[in-house]
Amino acid sequence: MNIIKKFSLGVLITLFLSFSANADKIKIGTEGAYPPWNSKDASGKLIGFEVELAWTLCRYIGQQCEIVEQDWDGMIPALIMRKFDAIMAGMSITAERQKAISFSQGYADEVASLAVMKGSDLEGMDTPAGINLTKPNAGAKKALKTLTAALAGKTVCVQTATIHQNFLDSGDVGKVNVRTYKTQDEVNLDLASGRCDAALAAAVAFSDYAEKSGKPVVLVGPTFSGGAFGNGVGVGIRKDDTELLNAFNKAIDKARKNGDISRIATKWFGFDASM
Amino acid sequence: MDFELMINSFPKLLNATLITLKLLSASLIFGLFIGLFFAILRVNNNPIVNKFAYGYSYVFRGTPLLVQIFIIYFGLGQIEYLRSTILWVILKEPYWCAIIAFSLNTGAYTSEILRSAFQTIKPGIIEAGQSLGISKKIIFYKIQIPIAIRQSLPAYGNEIILMMKGTSLASTVTLMDLTGVAKYIISTTFKPIEVFIVAGGIYLFMTFIIHNVIKFLEKKYSY
Numbered sequence: 001m002n003i004i005k006k007f008s009l010g011v012l013i014t015l016f017l018s019f020s021a022n023a024d025k026i027k028i029g030t031e032g033a034y035p036p037w038n039s040k041d042a043s044g045k046l047i048g049f050e051v052e053l054a055w056t057l058c059r060y061i062g063q064q065c066e067i068v069e070q071d072w073d074g075m076i077p078a079l080i081m082r083k084f085d086a087i088m089a090g091m092s093i094t095a096e097r098q099k100a101i102s103f104s105q106g107y108a109d110e111v112a113s114l115a116v117m118k119g120s121d122l123e124g125m126d127t128p129a130g131i132n133l134t135k136p137n138a139g140a141k142k143a144l145k146t147l148t149a150a151l152a153g154k155t156v157c158v159q160t161a162t163i164h165q166n167f168l169d170s171g172d173v174g175k176v177n178v179r180t181y182k183t184q185d186e187v188n189l190d191l192a193s194g195r196c197d198a199a200l201a202a203a204v205a206f207s208d209y210a211e212k213s214g215k216p217v218v219l220v221g222p223t224f225s226g227g228a229f230g231n232g233v234g235v236g237i238r239k240d241d242t243e244l245l246n247a248f249n250k251a252i253d254k255a256r257k258n259g260d261i262s263r264i265a266t267k268w269f270g271f272d273a274s275m
Numbered sequence: 276m277d278f279e280l281m282i283n284s285f286p287k288l289l290n291a292t293l294i295t296l297k298l299l300s301a302s303l304i305f306g307l308f309i310g311l312f313f314a315i316l317r318v319n320n321n322p323i324v325n326k327f328a329y330g331y332s333y334v335f336r337g338t339p340l341l342v343q344i345f346i347i348y349f350g351l352g353q354i355e356y357l358r359s360t361i362l363w364v365i366l367k368e369p370y371w372c373a374i375i376a377f378s379l380n381t382g383a384y385t386s387e388i389l390r391s392a393f394q395t396i397k398p399g400i401i402e403a404g405q406s407l408g409i410s411k412k413i414i415f416y417k418i419q420i421p422i423a424i425r426q427s428l429p430a431y432g433n434e435i436i437l438m439m440k441g442t443s444l445a446s447t448v449t450l451m452d453l454t455g456v457a458k459y460i461i462s463t464t465f466k467p468i469e470v471f472i473v474a475g476g477i478y479l480f481m482t483f484i485i486h487n488v489i490k491f492l493e494k495k496y497s498y
Contacts, residue, residue: 073458073461074467076465077461077467160458161462181449186349189352190352193358194367195352195367
């Protein structure tokens with residue numbers, strides 16, 4: 001009896017301590033599967049641009065943080081259900097997401113691109129280097145037409161619930177056969193196996209994969225920004241959490257002014273992706 | 276609760292249920308043949324044949340269905356040699372990969388269900404056949420198999436329900452089945468509870484139908 005009492009008291013104290021320790025910590029959710037934005041090292045530790053940036057921002061906010069892992073397709077529901085307080089997971093600021101959550105100002109921006117395996121007949125498309133879809137100019141419209149013709153009947157693979165899927169679903173490049181995957185890793189695997197004629201994601205996601213796997217993955221067509229691709233990547237925060245939103249906005253201001261964001265971005269991306 | 280979303284997503288989910296039913300029926304038909312084949316091998320007296328059939332059911336019952344479908348879809352897709360063979364025509368399609376994985380999985384369970392049914396047939400029934408001068412082959416096909424199928428109905432009904440729920444894993448290899456479409460709707464509305472309740476309701480309804488069909492068959496073929 002005595003042992004049981006002591007044991008339950010011990011459990012209660014531990015629970016209490018863990019709750020009180022968590023009470024003033026900001027919990028930040030990330031995916032840990034989208035290098036170089038966020039990923040895991042061999043020991044399972046979360047690493048990447050956003051993980052390092054998160055620690056920096058928390059220092060400026062002056063509060064303790066904890067970074068937790070969450071599958072990409074449940075990221076926004078998990079935030080709403082208070083499993084964590086902020087999202088830093090390479091999540092672009094889009095009008096669609098803003099219906100459900102708030103975003104801080106953007107801290108980084110990165111273009112999207114199509115990728116194919118070397119030798120694909122989609123190589124060598126005649127398009128401008130980059131197009132912006134917010135107010136597409138004549139060149140961008142022509143590029144979309146070229147893409148529509150080239151991708152007709154092709155299978156294009158994307159990670160689910162991403163701006164890349166939204167873009168393909170939007171019909172801007174006609175009716176392509178869209179195949180969705182839970183993680184970018186799986187998209188890369190099926191691109192390499194030949195099940196996908198092309199894949200669409202952040203351009204760095206493909207160059208990172210090509211470099212690490214040694215597979216002949218090449219970027220084709222224009223790089224995309226604006227429109228369905230959103231306006232940069234920001235911190236996702238619950239709508240009623242304005243205090244935290246302001247804290248993050250101020251912290252991003254400070255980090256930008258001190259050059260932290262460009263320094264960390266250059267370290268992980270190989271170029272300055274900060275904004 | 277967003278009831279409007281629940282009502283709006285219902286037709287889309289119902290449409291996706293067709294894929295679920297296609298996957299389920301194809302897997303059950305293939306699985307039944309595989310199961311029957313391996314059950315017959317299991318009751319064979321040759322130890323090599325016997326062990327081979329046992330090994331098959333041991334491997335497929337001893338590993339998670341998710342792992343099996345991943346090995347067949349992502350695993351086989353990585354073997355370059357395979358991609359140059361005619362097999363790739365089938366393995367390239369997530370639909371067939373899912374059916375292969377589901378069929379092999381349900382086949383393993385079905386073989387065990389049928390094997391135990393074969394072994395519970397009373398020797399007296401077989402002896403009665405023999406005393407009437409019926410050949411061994413005919414006893415097997417006309418007496419043992421029908422009795423075994425009747426014996427295994429309750430357990431097989433369970434297996435159908437388990438397999439029906441197992442088809443939800445098809446969404447992990449890009450198929451837009453009931454679960455896949457539910458996840459897609461959630462990814463644009465960010466409301467998992469409402470959508471999953473509707474999807475769960477459809478699964479429950481399918482279970483209800485399967486359960487009652489099996490119950491009816493049990494009654495019809497009771498002896």
